[in-house]
Amino acid sequence: MRGCMARSCVTAILSTLVVASWVMLASVPETSAIPAFSRKYQTSCTTCHNNFPELNDFGLAFKKNGFKFPKDDDTFVKEPPVLLGAKAQKEAFPNALYPGELPGDLPIGFRYEGYTQYSSKIPLAVGFTPRVDLYAPNTFTILSAGSFGPNLSFWIDDDISVGGANANGFMGDGFLKYNDLGQYLHLPKDTLNVRVGQFELDLPFSQAKSINLTDYDIYDQASVALTNSALCGFAPIPCTTNNPFIFSSPQRGIEFGGYPNDGNFTWSLAVVDGNNANPAVRNSKDVYFRVSQTFNLERNPNVRKEVRASGPSGPRDHTSLRIGAFSYYGRNALNIGGALFPTLPTIREPFYRVGADFRFKYRQFELWGLGMYGHDTNVVPNDPADPTAFVKASPVTFSGGFVEGEYWFYPWLIGLMRYDFVNSPTDFQNGISRFDTRNRFSPGVQVLIRANVKLEFEYQRRFEQPIPGTTQFFRANGFSLGTDFLF
Amino acid sequence: MKMVEKAVLKAAALLVGSLMVSSAQAGDIKGKVTVQGLRSAENIAVYVDAIPGKKFDAPAQHAEIDQRRMAFVPHVTVVQQDTTVDFLNSDSVSHNVYWPSISGNKKLAGQLGTWGKGEKKSFKFNNPGVASLLCNIHPEMSAYIVVVSTPYFAVTDSDGAFEIKGVPPGTYSLKTWSEDGKVTTQSVTVTSGATNVDLTVKK
Numbered sequence: 112m113r114g115c116m117a118r119s120c121v122t123a124i125l126s127t128l129v130v131a132s133w134v135m136l137a138s139v140p141e142t143s144a145i146p147a148f149s150r151k152y153q154t155s156c157t158t159c160h161n162n163f164p165e166l167n168d169f170g171l172a173f174k175k176n177g178f179k180f181p182k183d184d185d186t187f188v189k190e191p192p193v194l195l196g197a198k199a200q201k202e203a204f205p206n207a208l209y210p211g212e213l214p215g216d217l218p219i220g221f222r223y224e225g226y227t228q229y230s231s232k233i234p235l236a237v238g239f240t241p242r243v244d245l246y247a248p249n250t251f252t253i254l255s256a257g258s259f260g261p262n263l264s265f266w267i268d269d270d271i272s273v274g275g276a277n278a279n280g281f282m283g284d285g286f287l288k289y290n291d292l293g294q295y296l297h298l299p300k301d302t303l304n305v306r307v308g309q310f311e312l313d314l315p316f317s318q319a320k321s322i323n324l325t326d327y328d329i330y331d332q333a334s335v336a337l338t339n340s341a342l343c344g345f346a347p348i349p350c351t352t353n354n355p356f357i358f359s360s361p362q363r364g365i366e367f368g369g370y371p372n373d374g375n376f377t378w379s380l381a382v383v384d385g386n387n388a389n390p391a392v393r394n395s396k397d398v399y400f401r402v403s404q405t406f407n408l409e410r411n412p413n414v415r416k417e418v419r420a421s422g423p424s425g426p427r428d429h430t431s432l433r434i435g436a437f438s439y440y441g442r443n444a445l446n447i448g449g450a451l452f453p454t455l456p457t458i459r460e461p462f463y464r465v466g467a468d469f470r471f472k473y474r475q476f477e478l479w480g481l482g483m484y485g486h487d488t489n490v491v492p493n494d495p496a497d498p499t500a501f502v503k504a505s506p507v508t509f510s511g512g513f514v515e516g517e518y519w520f521y522p523w524l525i526g527l528m529r530y531d532f533v534n535s536p537t538d539f540q541n542g543i544s545r546f547d548t549r550n551r552f553s554p555g556v557q558v559l560i561r562a563n564v565k566l567e568f569e570y571q572r573r574f575e576q577p578i579p580g581t582t583q584f585f586r587a588n589g590f591s592l593g594t595d596f597l598f
Numbered sequence: 599m600k601m602v603e604k605a606v607l608k609a610a611a612l613l614v615g616s617l618m619v620s621s622a623q624a625g626d627i628k629g630k631v632t633v634q635g636l637r638s639a640e641n642i643a644v645y646v647d648a649i650p651g652k653k654f655d656a657p658a659q660h661a662e663i664d665q666r667r668m669a670f671v672p673h674v675t676v677v678q679q680d681t682t683v684d685f686l687n688s689d690s691v692s693h694n695v696y697w698p699s700i701s702g703n704k705k706l707a708g709q710l711g712t713w714g715k716g717e718k719k720s721f722k723f724n725n726p727g728v729a730s731l732l733c734n735i736h737p738e739m740s741a742y743i744v745v746v747s748t749p750y751f752a753v754t755d756s757d758g759a760f761e762i763k764g765v766p767p768g769t770y771s772l773k774t775w776s777e778d779g780k781v782t783t784q785s786v787t788v789t790s791g792a793t794n795v796d797l798t799v800k801k
Contacts, residue, residue: 182635183634183635183636183801185635185636185637185778185801186635186636186637188637193738194738195737195738196737196738197730197732197737197738197739197740198740198777198778199730199731199732199740199742200732200737200740202697202698202699202702202730202732203696203698203732203734206698207732207734207737208737210737
């Protein structure tokens, strides 16, 4: 009975994994370009995005500066803010409220995404999937962001509707950020910032601001131990690891970070609840750390100092190489209150993720990639018949990553090629894939019909999966045509 | 007695003569302020800094700052040291006037209280520096009084232009003060007639 309970949880997780990652487009909350900024500065989306919602060098500098222009912001604002106290009130502090400001107009934008899906033939044994879905509404998102003065900024995005169902979405990011807190410690500019709320971790490549129609597979990888208790060696009780943590979902907590040296060096340290959008059912907190260094490869030192370089046909991103590393550590808790094994205490299974990444930019070409390793401790009861304690079993591990290239044939026509791979022996033994490694190629083309309207084509050639009850395999390949616009 | 009368007449003649000469020789400083990183070149104070060894009498005329439509008018006022400023209230709501310091010196802070429409309060500014005027009822209101040591000053118009009249010939230190910009200092030599000066204020 106990084993069945554990197994049902594992099965649910696996089902979620399969559905979310391999068959349909993911409907994760997606933050994006902010039309409110276009209005505030009366400027095009292309000021900050070469291919929205991905940020170009200027967009990154704008974001790092607390959603303000990197230089002379005041002179560019076309909608003067509402002052919540004159600047001179600073002199009166602490005997008066510290002065702030509100955006001049309500800083709200909307984004709507949907797609047409063509799927290769999926065996009925897996479940019926129509070959063509003419249009699937994905997300309708409300976006709001701005600044409350020189140092305070905010961001909120919420999926009002997901998959055509009203109020079916949930909040993506919602945080308050204090920029350049380090100035009070006489640290170099932008060395220390802090943000509090719900936010995407400082991932090397944002999933929320991804240009892709589908998630990076490695970001959706969860650790689930062997479901076959015989394979685990403790029949009828399976291994315990059942860790829902994935990188692609937002986290709740507090993050310290900085980007001194003109943003070329970045660091962040976040303490988070650790269980994505839902409150974690445990007392321990998780820690995420990231560091990266960008090498500006422009030959002209004056160009290197500019926010963006100037090309013959307009501004462009600097030729640069960024390398970075990241790690995540947490302790997953199971069997709280004896839910799985009534006579045994809570299980605390430490887990970690480590990885490294790079990004190279050269004119109209960008190439980026990431490699990651995951390790989850896995314990089992010492005696299936009469358990008195837990003992360590084989840990659940996986590795994987992705490499993606992007090329601008024209400013409005962008070609993509992406390769995802996840090596998970445990998933393989759980019958999810034919081999240890699941991989897919995803070539694509994106067309900016307007600066705020995009058509996205993506083909996914996926790994082989077993057909249940047979010795045959199939590929859940697919072709997606997405529409994406903001206003 | 006659000798005394003659001497007095002579001195009076000399005094009038010298005044006429100096008035005839006084020049104007004209120019334009351009800004870098600031929204506007308006409301920038331009003034001749203290002249060593030179003291000027306190002006008898009062300066005036009104409070209209929930704003101090004008936003920037330059006054000579020891000038009395009259604070009016033309609004139908009460306003308060205070300044937390003068150029950071909190000992020079002032609080004039709160008063209603049509009333007036006055204050004599004896110390050079900048007073940030605030209203503790309406925190979005602010204005600045720049107290300088000389009677030679001006405030830029919307184009950044300014004109300081009646400056005796000589070499002076010309300074600017602005709400968001750094102080600019520039040496200027004034001769009779107009002396043109262009200044740049950076954020």
